[in-house]
Amino acid sequence: MTGSVRLSRRPLSMASAARALAGPDLGGVVVFAGRVRRDRRGPARVRAIDYEVHPGPALEVMRRLDRDARRRYGAEEVVLWHRVGRVPAGEIAVIVGVAAGHRAPAFAAARYLIDVLKRTVPIWKTERARSGRRPRGRRHPPTGRSSG
Amino acid sequence: MTGSVRLSRRPLSMASAARALAGPDLGGVVVFAGRVRRDRRGPARVRAIDYEVHPGPALEVMRRLDRDARRRYGAEEVVLWHRVGRVPAGEIAVIVGVAAGHRAPAFAAARYLIDVLKRTVPIWKTERARSGRRPRGRRHPPTGRSSG
Amino acid sequence: MVRAVRVLLFATARTAVGRRELEWTVPPEGIQASELARELATAFPKLAPTLRASRLVRNGHPVDRPTTRIRPGDEFAVHPPYGGG
Amino acid sequence: MVRAVRVLLFATARTAVGRRELEWTVPPEGIQASELARELATAFPKLAPTLRASRLVRNGHPVDRPTTRIRPGDEFAVHPPYGGG
Numbered sequence: 001m002t003g004s005v006r007l008s009r010r011p012l013s014m015a016s017a018a019r020a021l022a023g024p025d026l027g028g029v030v031v032f033a034g035r036v037r038r039d040r041r042g043p044a045r046v047r048a049i050d051y052e053v054h055p056g057p058a059l060e061v062m063r064r065l066d067r068d069a070r071r072r073y074g075a076e077e078v079v080l081w082h083r084v085g086r087v088p089a090g091e092i093a094v095i096v097g098v099a100a101g102h103r104a105p106a107f108a109a110a111r112y113l114i115d116v117l118k119r120t121v122p123i124w125k126t127e128r129a130r131s132g133r134r135p136r137g138r139r140h141p142p143t144g145r146s147s148g
Numbered sequence: 149m150t151g152s153v154r155l156s157r158r159p160l161s162m163a164s165a166a167r168a169l170a171g172p173d174l175g176g177v178v179v180f181a182g183r184v185r186r187d188r189r190g191p192a193r194v195r196a197i198d199y200e201v202h203p204g205p206a207l208e209v210m211r212r213l214d215r216d217a218r219r220r221y222g223a224e225e226v227v228l229w230h231r232v233g234r235v236p237a238g239e240i241a242v243i244v245g246v247a248a249g250h251r252a253p254a255f256a257a258a259r260y261l262i263d264v265l266k267r268t269v270p271i272w273k274t275e276r277a278r279s280g281r282r283p284r285g286r287r288h289p290p291t292g293r294s295s296g
Numbered sequence: 297m298v299r300a301v302r303v304l305l306f307a308t309a310r311t312a313v314g315r316r317e318l319e320w321t322v323p324p325e326g327i328q329a330s331e332l333a334r335e336l337a338t339a340f341p342k343l344a345p346t347l348r349a350s351r352l353v354r355n356g357h358p359v360d361r362p363t364t365r366i367r368p369g370d371e372f373a374v375h376p377p378y379g380g381g
Numbered sequence: 382m383v384r385a386v387r388v389l390l391f392a393t394a395r396t397a398v399g400r401r402e403l404e405w406t407v408p409p410e411g412i413q414a415s416e417l418a419r420e421l422a423t424a425f426p427k428l429a430p431t432l433r434a435s436r437l438v439r440n441g442h443p444v445d446r447p448t449t450r451i452r453p454g455d456e457f458a459v460h461p462p463y464g465g466g
Protein backbone atom coordinates (compact mmCIF):
# COMPACT_ATOMS: atom_id res chain seq x y z
CA MET A 1 0.00 0.00 0.00
CA THR A 2 2.79 2.42 -0.79
CA GLY A 3 0.42 4.17 -3.22
CA SER A 4 -0.17 6.34 -0.17
CA VAL A 5 3.15 8.13 -0.78
CA ARG A 6 2.80 11.14 -3.03
CA LEU A 7 4.52 14.32 -4.26
CA SER A 8 2.01 16.76 -5.64
CA ARG A 9 1.96 20.12 -7.41
CA ARG A 10 -1.75 20.43 -6.63
CA PRO A 11 -3.34 21.44 -3.31
CA LEU A 12 -3.52 18.73 -0.66
CA SER A 13 -6.75 17.98 1.16
CA MET A 14 -7.27 16.60 4.64
CA ALA A 15 -10.62 15.25 3.46
CA SER A 16 -8.88 13.13 0.82
CA ALA A 17 -6.41 11.93 3.41
CA ALA A 18 -9.26 10.92 5.72
CA ARG A 19 -10.88 8.97 2.88
CA ALA A 20 -7.61 7.14 2.24
CA LEU A 21 -7.51 6.04 5.87
CA ALA A 22 -10.80 4.16 6.07
CA GLY A 23 -11.17 0.57 7.28
CA PRO A 24 -13.70 -1.16 9.53
CA ASP A 25 -11.15 -2.37 12.10
CA LEU A 26 -9.10 0.79 12.20
CA GLY A 27 -10.34 2.47 15.35
CA GLY A 28 -7.75 5.24 15.57
CA VAL A 29 -7.02 7.73 12.81
CA VAL A 30 -4.55 10.60 13.17
CA VAL A 31 -3.99 13.15 10.44
CA PHE A 32 -1.37 15.89 10.66
CA ALA A 33 -1.31 18.78 8.22
CA GLY A 34 1.52 21.30 8.05
CA ARG A 35 0.42 24.62 6.61
CA VAL A 36 2.50 27.50 5.31
CA ARG A 37 2.42 30.26 7.90
CA ARG A 38 2.75 33.95 7.30
CA ASP A 39 5.92 34.77 9.17
CA ARG A 40 5.41 37.58 11.65
CA ARG A 41 9.00 37.94 12.77
CA GLY A 42 10.65 39.47 9.73
CA PRO A 43 10.09 42.89 8.18
CA ALA A 44 8.15 41.35 5.30
CA ARG A 45 5.38 38.79 5.56
CA VAL A 46 5.89 35.42 3.97
CA ARG A 47 3.33 34.99 1.21
CA ALA A 48 4.37 31.57 0.01
CA ILE A 49 7.03 28.92 0.28
CA ASP A 50 8.67 27.30 -2.73
CA TYR A 51 9.31 23.61 -2.17
CA GLU A 52 12.05 21.98 -4.21
CA VAL A 53 12.40 18.21 -4.34
CA HIS A 54 14.73 15.55 -5.70
CA PRO A 55 11.86 13.26 -6.66
CA GLY A 56 13.42 9.82 -7.02
CA PRO A 57 15.29 9.78 -3.72
CA ALA A 58 12.44 11.63 -1.98
CA LEU A 59 9.89 8.98 -2.95
CA GLU A 60 12.30 6.24 -1.99
CA VAL A 61 12.76 7.65 1.52
CA MET A 62 9.02 8.26 1.86
CA ARG A 63 8.28 4.65 0.95
CA ARG A 64 10.76 3.53 3.57
CA LEU A 65 9.03 5.72 6.18
CA ASP A 66 5.70 4.21 5.18
CA ARG A 67 7.09 0.70 5.73
CA ASP A 68 8.62 1.76 9.08
CA ALA A 69 5.28 3.10 10.30
CA ARG A 70 3.61 -0.21 9.46
CA ARG A 71 6.30 -2.43 10.92
CA ARG A 72 7.23 -0.49 14.03
CA TYR A 73 3.88 0.98 14.99
CA GLY A 74 1.35 -1.36 13.44
CA ALA A 75 -0.01 1.36 11.17
CA GLU A 76 -2.40 -0.31 8.73
CA GLU A 77 -3.06 2.62 6.41
CA VAL A 78 -0.58 5.42 5.83
CA VAL A 79 -0.73 8.72 3.99
CA LEU A 80 2.47 10.62 3.29
CA TRP A 81 1.87 13.48 0.90
CA HIS A 82 4.10 16.47 0.23
CA ARG A 83 3.36 19.37 -2.02
CA VAL A 84 6.09 20.76 -4.26
CA GLY A 85 6.42 24.05 -6.12
CA ARG A 86 4.93 27.27 -4.79
CA VAL A 87 2.57 26.92 -1.82
CA PRO A 88 0.74 30.11 -0.75
CA ALA A 89 0.44 30.98 2.93
CA GLY A 90 -2.48 29.22 4.55
CA GLU A 91 -2.29 26.19 2.26
CA ILE A 92 -1.14 22.74 3.23
CA ALA A 93 2.45 21.76 2.44
CA VAL A 94 2.47 18.29 3.95
CA ILE A 95 -0.01 15.72 5.23
CA VAL A 96 0.82 12.61 7.18
CA GLY A 97 -1.93 10.27 8.25
CA VAL A 98 -2.14 6.94 9.99
CA ALA A 99 -4.96 4.52 10.69
CA ALA A 100 -4.38 1.79 13.24
CA GLY A 101 -6.42 -0.39 15.55
CA HIS A 102 -6.02 1.98 18.46
CA ARG A 103 -5.18 5.57 19.11
CA ALA A 104 -1.79 5.22 20.81
CA PRO A 105 0.03 3.67 17.84
CA ALA A 106 -1.77 6.01 15.46
CA PHE A 107 -0.47 9.06 17.32
CA ALA A 108 3.03 7.58 17.68
CA ALA A 109 3.28 6.65 14.01
CA ALA A 110 2.04 10.05 12.81
CA ARG A 111 4.53 11.85 15.01
CA TYR A 112 7.33 9.58 13.81
CA LEU A 113 6.44 10.16 10.17
CA ILE A 114 6.41 13.95 10.26
CA ASP A 115 9.52 14.23 12.44
CA VAL A 116 11.60 11.88 10.32
CA LEU A 117 10.20 13.22 7.03
CA LYS A 118 11.48 16.68 7.88
CA ARG A 119 14.98 15.42 8.60
CA THR A 120 15.48 12.81 5.91
CA VAL A 121 13.42 13.50 2.78
CA PRO A 122 15.26 15.56 0.12
CA ILE A 123 12.86 18.49 0.06
CA TRP A 124 13.89 22.11 0.57
CA LYS A 125 11.97 25.28 1.08
CA THR A 126 12.52 28.91 0.21
CA GLU A 127 10.25 31.63 1.59
CA ARG A 128 8.74 34.18 -0.74
CA ALA A 129 7.54 37.61 0.30
CA ARG A 130 4.83 39.53 -1.55
CA SER A 131 7.16 40.44 -4.41
CA GLY A 132 7.87 36.83 -5.13
CA ARG A 133 11.40 37.20 -3.76
CA ARG A 134 12.85 36.21 -0.42
CA PRO A 135 11.71 38.54 2.38
CA ARG A 136 13.93 41.61 2.74
CA GLY A 137 16.36 41.62 5.61
CA ARG A 138 16.36 37.87 5.87
CA ARG A 139 19.44 35.78 6.29
CA HIS A 140 19.85 32.27 5.11
CA PRO A 141 18.58 29.82 6.26
CA PRO A 142 14.96 30.81 5.97
CA THR A 143 13.19 30.77 9.30
CA GLY A 144 9.55 30.58 8.25
CA ARG A 145 8.10 27.18 8.77
CA SER A 146 5.00 25.34 7.88
CA SER A 147 4.70 23.46 11.09
CA GLY A 148 7.75 24.03 13.10
CA MET B 149 -14.50 29.95 20.48
CA THR B 150 -16.15 27.15 22.44
CA GLY B 151 -18.61 26.71 19.58
CA SER B 152 -16.15 23.99 18.56
CA VAL B 153 -17.61 21.69 21.24
CA ARG B 154 -20.44 19.54 19.93
CA LEU B 155 -22.62 16.51 20.67
CA SER B 156 -24.19 15.17 17.51
CA ARG B 157 -26.70 12.52 16.47
CA ARG B 158 -25.51 12.89 12.87
CA PRO B 159 -22.35 11.44 11.31
CA LEU B 160 -19.13 13.31 12.03
CA SER B 161 -16.75 14.30 9.24
CA MET B 162 -13.00 14.80 9.34
CA ALA B 163 -13.37 17.17 6.40
CA SER B 164 -15.64 19.44 8.45
CA ALA B 165 -13.19 19.27 11.33
CA ALA B 166 -10.35 20.29 9.02
CA ARG B 167 -12.39 23.26 7.77
CA ALA B 168 -13.02 24.35 11.36
CA LEU B 169 -9.28 24.40 12.01
CA ALA B 170 -8.20 26.88 9.34
CA GLY B 171 -6.13 30.00 10.00
CA PRO B 172 -3.20 31.59 8.19
CA ASP B 173 -0.82 31.45 11.15
CA LEU B 174 -1.73 28.00 12.32
CA GLY B 175 1.07 25.90 10.90
CA GLY B 176 0.28 22.64 12.66
CA VAL B 177 -3.07 20.87 12.50
CA VAL B 178 -3.74 17.51 14.14
CA VAL B 179 -7.05 15.70 13.82
CA PHE B 180 -7.83 12.48 15.63
CA ALA B 181 -10.89 10.40 14.75
CA GLY B 182 -12.02 7.41 16.79
CA ARG B 183 -14.07 4.96 14.75
CA VAL B 184 -16.29 2.12 15.92
CA ARG B 185 -14.46 -1.13 15.27
CA ARG B 186 -15.96 -4.51 14.60
CA ASP B 187 -14.80 -6.50 17.56
CA ARG B 188 -12.95 -9.62 16.53
CA ARG B 189 -12.46 -11.11 19.99
CA GLY B 190 -15.97 -12.15 20.98
CA PRO B 191 -18.16 -14.82 19.42
CA ALA B 192 -20.33 -12.17 17.74
CA ARG B 193 -19.10 -9.20 15.78
CA VAL B 194 -19.89 -5.73 17.03
CA ARG B 195 -22.09 -4.01 14.47
CA ALA B 196 -22.62 -0.73 16.30
CA ILE B 197 -22.08 1.06 19.57
CA ASP B 198 -24.84 2.97 21.34
CA TYR B 199 -23.51 6.11 22.97
CA GLU B 200 -25.46 7.54 25.89
CA VAL B 201 -24.72 11.01 27.19
CA HIS B 202 -25.70 13.33 30.02
CA PRO B 203 -25.70 16.39 27.80
CA GLY B 204 -25.41 19.33 30.20
CA PRO B 205 -22.48 18.05 32.25
CA ALA B 206 -20.86 16.54 29.13
CA LEU B 207 -20.82 19.87 27.31
CA GLU B 208 -19.55 21.61 30.44
CA VAL B 209 -16.59 19.24 30.76
CA MET B 210 -15.91 19.46 27.02
CA ARG B 211 -15.80 23.26 27.20
CA ARG B 212 -13.35 23.00 30.08
CA LEU B 213 -11.14 20.68 28.01
CA ASP B 214 -11.29 23.16 25.13
CA ARG B 215 -10.10 25.95 27.45
CA ASP B 216 -7.35 23.72 28.89
CA ALA B 217 -6.06 22.92 25.40
CA ARG B 218 -5.85 26.64 24.62
CA ARG B 219 -4.26 27.66 27.90
CA ARG B 220 -1.85 24.80 28.49
CA TYR B 221 -0.84 23.98 24.93
CA GLY B 222 -1.44 27.17 23.01
CA ALA B 223 -4.09 25.58 20.84
CA GLU B 224 -5.71 28.35 18.81
CA GLU B 225 -8.55 26.38 17.24
CA VAL B 226 -10.10 23.35 18.83
CA VAL B 227 -12.63 20.79 17.67
CA LEU B 228 -14.20 18.44 20.20
CA TRP B 229 -17.10 16.52 18.69
CA HIS B 230 -18.76 13.40 20.00
CA ARG B 231 -21.51 11.46 18.37
CA VAL B 232 -24.38 10.10 20.49
CA GLY B 233 -27.00 7.44 19.80
CA ARG B 234 -26.28 4.42 17.61
CA VAL B 235 -23.01 4.53 15.65
CA PRO B 236 -22.51 1.69 13.12
CA ALA B 237 -19.14 -0.04 12.88
CA GLY B 238 -16.75 1.87 10.62
CA GLU B 239 -18.27 5.26 11.44
CA ILE B 240 -16.66 7.97 13.53
CA ALA B 241 -17.68 8.24 17.19
CA VAL B 242 -15.39 11.08 18.22
CA ILE B 243 -13.21 13.74 16.60
CA VAL B 244 -10.70 15.93 18.36
CA GLY B 245 -8.74 18.48 16.41
CA VAL B 246 -6.24 21.19 17.22
CA ALA B 247 -4.63 23.94 15.20
CA ALA B 248 -1.59 25.68 16.65
CA GLY B 249 1.42 27.57 15.43
CA HIS B 250 3.60 24.50 15.40
CA ARG B 251 3.24 20.75 15.31
CA ALA B 252 4.51 19.83 18.77
CA PRO B 253 1.77 21.65 20.74
CA ALA B 254 -0.83 20.52 18.21
CA PHE B 255 0.07 16.86 18.79
CA ALA B 256 0.28 17.31 22.56
CA ALA B 257 -3.06 19.09 22.81
CA ALA B 258 -4.85 16.55 20.61
CA ARG B 259 -3.50 13.69 22.69
CA TYR B 260 -4.51 15.45 25.90
CA LEU B 261 -8.03 16.09 24.63
CA ILE B 262 -8.84 12.53 23.61
CA ASP B 263 -7.23 10.95 26.67
CA VAL B 264 -9.00 13.23 29.15
CA LEU B 265 -12.28 13.18 27.22
CA LYS B 266 -12.48 9.40 27.58
CA ARG B 267 -11.94 9.57 31.32
CA THR B 268 -13.98 12.60 32.30
CA VAL B 269 -16.87 13.27 29.92
CA PRO B 270 -20.18 11.62 30.97
CA ILE B 271 -20.62 9.46 27.89
CA TRP B 272 -21.14 5.71 27.99
CA LYS B 273 -21.14 3.06 25.33
CA THR B 274 -22.91 -0.23 24.85
CA GLU B 275 -21.91 -2.60 22.07
CA ARG B 276 -24.53 -4.01 19.77
CA ALA B 277 -24.14 -7.24 17.82
CA ARG B 278 -25.96 -7.93 14.56
CA SER B 279 -29.23 -8.64 16.39
CA GLY B 280 -29.21 -5.22 17.99
CA ARG B 281 -28.45 -6.76 21.38
CA ARG B 282 -25.17 -7.00 23.26
CA PRO B 283 -22.87 -9.64 21.76
CA ARG B 284 -23.48 -13.12 23.17
CA GLY B 285 -21.06 -14.37 25.77
CA ARG B 286 -19.95 -10.91 26.77
CA ARG B 287 -19.51 -9.79 30.32
CA HIS B 288 -19.87 -6.28 31.55
CA PRO B 289 -18.06 -3.99 30.97
CA PRO B 290 -18.08 -4.14 27.17
CA THR B 291 -14.62 -4.48 25.73
CA GLY B 292 -15.13 -3.22 22.18
CA ARG B 293 -13.57 0.13 21.62
CA SER B 294 -13.60 2.82 19.06
CA SER B 295 -9.99 3.76 19.46
CA GLY B 296 -8.41 1.82 22.27
CA MET C 297 -45.80 21.50 45.23
CA VAL C 298 -42.77 19.59 44.03
CA ARG C 299 -41.97 16.71 46.38
CA ALA C 300 -39.77 14.63 44.11
CA VAL C 301 -36.18 14.43 42.91
CA ARG C 302 -35.66 13.58 39.25
CA VAL C 303 -33.24 10.63 39.24
CA LEU C 304 -31.30 10.03 36.00
CA LEU C 305 -29.79 6.59 35.42
CA PHE C 306 -27.12 5.97 32.80
CA ALA C 307 -25.48 2.89 31.29
CA THR C 308 -25.24 0.05 33.83
CA ALA C 309 -27.35 2.01 36.33
CA ARG C 310 -30.07 2.25 33.70
CA THR C 311 -29.94 -1.46 32.88
CA ALA C 312 -29.95 -2.42 36.58
CA VAL C 313 -33.16 -0.47 37.15
CA GLY C 314 -34.68 -0.95 33.73
CA ARG C 315 -35.46 2.77 33.39
CA ARG C 316 -33.67 5.94 32.41
CA GLU C 317 -35.43 8.17 34.86
CA LEU C 318 -37.36 8.03 38.13
CA GLU C 319 -39.32 10.48 40.25
CA TRP C 320 -38.16 9.87 43.83
CA THR C 321 -40.16 11.42 46.62
CA VAL C 322 -38.11 13.11 49.34
CA PRO C 323 -38.99 15.15 52.46
CA PRO C 324 -39.60 18.86 51.85
CA GLU C 325 -36.29 19.70 53.56
CA GLY C 326 -34.39 17.30 51.29
CA ILE C 327 -32.18 14.31 51.99
CA GLN C 328 -28.44 13.67 52.10
CA ALA C 329 -26.94 12.33 48.89
CA SER C 330 -25.62 9.21 50.63
CA GLU C 331 -29.04 8.52 52.11
CA LEU C 332 -30.77 8.89 48.76
CA ALA C 333 -28.25 6.49 47.23
CA ARG C 334 -28.99 4.01 50.04
CA GLU C 335 -32.72 4.26 49.42
CA LEU C 336 -32.20 3.59 45.71
CA ALA C 337 -29.95 0.58 46.44
CA THR C 338 -32.62 -0.84 48.75
CA ALA C 339 -35.37 -0.36 46.21
CA PHE C 340 -33.24 -1.75 43.35
CA PRO C 341 -30.76 -4.30 44.73
CA LYS C 342 -29.16 -4.82 41.30
CA LEU C 343 -28.24 -1.13 41.33
CA ALA C 344 -26.10 -1.44 44.47
CA PRO C 345 -22.76 -2.49 42.89
CA THR C 346 -23.06 0.14 40.18
CA LEU C 347 -23.86 2.81 42.75
CA ARG C 348 -20.66 2.00 44.66
CA ALA C 349 -18.60 2.56 41.49
CA SER C 350 -20.49 5.63 40.32
CA ARG C 351 -20.17 9.35 40.65
CA LEU C 352 -23.28 11.09 41.98
CA VAL C 353 -24.19 14.32 40.25
CA ARG C 354 -26.58 16.95 41.55
CA ASN C 355 -27.96 19.47 39.06
CA GLY C 356 -25.06 18.78 36.72
CA HIS C 357 -22.30 19.08 39.31
CA PRO C 358 -20.48 16.23 41.03
CA VAL C 359 -21.49 15.61 44.62
CA ASP C 360 -18.27 16.12 46.56
CA ARG C 361 -19.54 15.27 50.07
CA PRO C 362 -21.96 12.48 51.02
CA THR C 363 -23.81 14.99 53.21
CA THR C 364 -24.72 17.21 50.26
CA ARG C 365 -28.45 17.82 50.50
CA ILE C 366 -30.68 16.83 47.61
CA ARG C 367 -33.90 18.80 47.61
CA PRO C 368 -37.26 18.42 45.89
CA GLY C 369 -36.93 19.65 42.32
CA ASP C 370 -33.27 18.71 42.07
CA GLU C 371 -31.86 16.47 39.36
CA PHE C 372 -29.81 13.60 40.79
CA ALA C 373 -27.79 11.59 38.28
CA VAL C 374 -25.93 8.30 38.71
CA HIS C 375 -22.77 8.33 36.56
CA PRO C 376 -21.08 4.93 36.18
CA PRO C 377 -17.45 5.10 35.02
CA TYR C 378 -17.23 7.00 31.74
CA GLY C 379 -16.48 5.35 28.46
CA GLY C 380 -16.75 7.76 25.55
CA GLY C 381 -14.56 7.87 22.48
CA MET D 382 30.27 8.71 -26.05
CA VAL D 383 29.12 10.10 -22.72
CA ARG D 384 31.96 11.99 -21.02
CA ALA D 385 29.96 14.00 -18.50
CA VAL D 386 28.36 13.62 -15.12
CA ARG D 387 24.95 15.25 -14.64
CA VAL D 388 25.30 17.44 -11.55
CA LEU D 389 22.03 18.39 -9.75
CA LEU D 390 22.06 21.38 -7.42
CA PHE D 391 19.31 22.02 -4.88
CA ALA D 392 18.36 24.89 -2.59
CA THR D 393 21.45 26.82 -1.42
CA ALA D 394 23.66 24.83 -3.78
CA ARG D 395 21.47 25.96 -6.67
CA THR D 396 21.52 29.61 -5.60
CA ALA D 397 25.31 29.53 -5.07
CA VAL D 398 25.86 28.33 -8.62
CA GLY D 399 22.88 30.04 -10.22
CA ARG D 400 21.80 26.85 -11.97
CA ARG D 401 19.85 23.71 -11.16
CA GLU D 402 21.94 21.44 -13.30
CA LEU D 403 25.40 21.15 -14.87
CA GLU D 404 27.14 18.77 -17.24
CA TRP D 405 30.56 18.10 -15.70
CA THR D 406 33.19 16.40 -17.82
CA VAL D 407 35.12 13.61 -16.11
CA PRO D 408 37.74 11.09 -17.27
CA PRO D 409 36.39 7.91 -18.90
CA GLU D 410 37.39 5.88 -15.80
CA GLY D 411 35.48 8.30 -13.53
CA ILE D 412 36.58 10.37 -10.56
CA GLN D 413 36.30 10.04 -6.78
CA ALA D 414 33.30 11.78 -5.22
CA SER D 415 35.51 13.93 -2.97
CA GLU D 416 37.58 15.01 -5.95
CA LEU D 417 34.51 15.94 -7.98
CA ALA D 418 33.26 18.01 -5.04
CA ARG D 419 36.64 19.73 -4.86
CA GLU D 420 36.52 20.59 -8.56
CA LEU D 421 33.03 22.07 -8.15
CA ALA D 422 34.10 24.13 -5.13
CA THR D 423 37.03 25.50 -7.11
CA ALA D 424 34.86 26.39 -10.09
CA PHE D 425 32.14 27.94 -7.88
CA PRO D 426 33.74 29.36 -4.71
CA LYS D 427 30.31 30.34 -3.30
CA LEU D 428 29.34 26.68 -3.41
CA ALA D 429 32.16 25.62 -1.04
CA PRO D 430 30.42 26.20 2.34
CA THR D 431 27.23 24.55 1.14
CA LEU D 432 29.19 21.56 -0.16
CA ARG D 433 30.74 21.02 3.26
CA ALA D 434 27.28 20.87 4.86
CA SER D 435 25.72 18.75 2.13
CA ARG D 436 25.11 15.10 1.48
CA LEU D 437 26.41 13.87 -1.88
CA VAL D 438 24.11 11.54 -3.77
CA ARG D 439 25.09 9.28 -6.68
CA ASN D 440 22.28 7.92 -8.86
CA GLY D 441 19.80 8.50 -6.06
CA HIS D 442 21.83 6.88 -3.30
CA PRO D 443 23.89 8.64 -0.64
CA VAL D 444 27.65 8.54 -1.19
CA ASP D 445 28.95 6.78 1.90
CA ARG D 446 32.69 6.94 1.17
CA PRO D 447 34.60 9.88 -0.33
CA THR D 448 36.37 7.40 -2.61
CA THR D 449 33.13 6.33 -4.30
CA ARG D 450 33.76 6.57 -8.04
CA ILE D 451 31.53 8.83 -10.10
CA ARG D 452 31.52 7.73 -13.75
CA PRO D 453 30.42 9.34 -17.00
CA GLY D 454 26.65 9.08 -17.28
CA ASP D 455 26.12 9.14 -13.51
CA GLU D 456 23.85 11.60 -11.76
CA PHE D 457 25.60 13.42 -8.93
CA ALA D 458 23.38 15.48 -6.62
CA VAL D 459 24.29 17.99 -3.92
CA HIS D 460 21.76 17.78 -1.06
CA PRO D 461 21.97 20.64 1.45
CA PRO D 462 20.30 19.90 4.82
CA TYR D 463 16.68 18.93 4.27
CA GLY D 464 13.81 21.18 5.18
CA GLY D 465 10.50 19.79 4.04
CA GLY D 466 7.23 19.93 5.90
